[in-house]
Amino acid sequence: MQYAHSAEMAKKDTATFAAGCFWCVEAQFLQLEGVSKVISGYTGGHMANPTYKAVGTGKTGHAEAISIVYDPEVITYDELLEAFFVAHDPTQLNRQGNDVGTQYRSAIFYHSAAQKEKAEYYINKLDKENIYPKKIVTELAPMKKFYVAEDYHQNYYNLNKEQGYCRYVITPKLEKFQKIFKDKLKEGK
Helix, strand or coil: CCCCCHHHHCCCCEEEEEECCCHHHHHHCCCEECEEEEEEEEEECCCCCCCHHHHHCCCCCEEEEEEEEEEECCCCCHHHHHHHHHHHCCCCCCCCCCCCCCCEEEEEEEEEEHHHHHHHHHHHHHEEEEEEECCCCCCEEEECCEECCCCHHCCHHHHHCCCCHHHHHHHHHHHHHHCHHHHECCCCC
């Protein structure tokens, strides 16, 4: 039975993205078929074991990010990149809407040379085709250390749908995301 578990794990891959508030993007990516887990956390900074409060000051260098565990046989890294660029505005430097600071920057933290190549290609293609009115400012950096955020940040939207931020900020983003990726959503989403 150990062999089956190892074979199952061999099918999984990881992508790490920062796209503003992790509550928003976590909710979006959790809906995609082939995504088995989305973990909210912090990466790209210089402080060990950062907390939400410390990251919120903008002084740790970390971004609020999500680590996505997915099955590349069901959803490809290219499709995740496509979702990433729809999930937020990659032309806003160190912010997403009213969330301002380096902790809300747009970033792709690649786990391999192949992920880096695909991300560079995608950014260049979107810029060349003028998909956005301004140039993409998404940071591209190697994945080093990912710190899992405090428990209350995990699955935040699904556990707090009636909270004001969820209703007025996340729900509209989620509805737009669902329309664009309706063919990639898990059953019942």
